[in-house]
Amino acid sequence: GTLDIKIFEDLSNNNEQEGDEELVDFVEVEVDIYKDGIFLKKRTITSGEDSLSLPPGNYQVVINDNNLVNLGYELTGASISINVIVPAGGTAIADYGYITEPTGAVSVEVYFDSNRNGAFEADSDDNLLENVRVILEADDGLLTMEGRTDSNGVVTFDNLPVLDTYKISIDEDTHEFNVPTQDNLPKGTFSVEANKTIQFNRGYRTGKLSNDGAGGDLAQ
Structure with missing residues (x-):
């Protein structure tokens, strides 16, 4: 059986x-x-x-x-x-x-910042980046979650326990840009508060290096 x-x-x-x-x-x-x-x-x-x-x-x-x-x-x-x-x-x-009660949430938006102004603008050449891998950890990896940004460039982690040991990172191997223009992702740990959604975002402006070592700046 x-x-x-x-x-x-x-x-x-x-x-x-x-x-x-x-x-x-x-x-x-x-x-x-x-x-x-x-x-x-x-x-x-x-x-x-x-x-x-x-x-x-x-x-x-x-x-x-x-x-x-x-x-x-x-x-x-x-x-x-x-x-x-x-x-x-x-x-x-x-x-x-x-x-676990109460709970909080974390939301991350990732986009291509065409005009390098540190903000996503829908009426510009800025593009929301889909399928970017985002990793959320707490208590030195005791809790580990990951998600992918959707067609709106957003991934949300819901129903999170209220802790002050969270860390968040973006897997830059899952998108074609590597130089941020704007970034409010915390460098160390941060807290998730009860019944609140913390919103982070990161904009990118530069393409990754090609195999021959030439840079690919996509935002002229």
């Missing part, structure tokens, strides 16, 4: 994963699995879900949620230990919901 384990953000606080409740794929979590009271194996989950093929029988799943607790999350279910029966040819499910 199969044992499916899911760890999700339980925004509705009912210990059931619903439509917009995403997996906890931003922090490493360990799970111990026992069969008939005897330790069987340890699993490290980084994607928010895991699936194991197991012989039929009685199992106990015990989550080590220290990393989540350190980030301000609380378990919405009754216990860190879940008993399941794995049937022959069937699937048993162990779901863990977590919530």
Whole structure:
């Protein structure tokens, strides 16, 4: 049979994963699995879900949620230990919901600053940069999230725990510019406040060097 384990953000606080409740794929979590009271194996989950093929029988799943607790999350279910029966040819499910309240958000806009004035202007040759990779971390990498800017040049990280240890960076290998004209991204750590969205932006003006070493300044 199969044992499916899911760890999700339980925004509705009912210990059931619903439509917009995403997996906890931003922090490493360990799970111990026992069969008939005897330790069987340890699993490290980084994607928010895991699936194991197991012989039929009685199992106990015990989550080590220290990393989540350190980030301000609380378990919405009754216990860190879940008993399941794995049937022959069937699937048993162990779901863990977590919530943190209150929460905040971070939004980042990335654009090509054609006139180098440090501001995006829709009626100019400025262009919003899509598919730029943005990395958000907290507690020295204990929490790690990443996203890509959309067609509006924006990526938003929602439902963030209120912490003062966040860091943010842009992967410059995911776009064709490398010299900022404007940048209010914090150089060190910053705080996420309850019920607020912090907005950052970065403008670029210069193309990356070509293979022959010639510069490609795209904003004349």
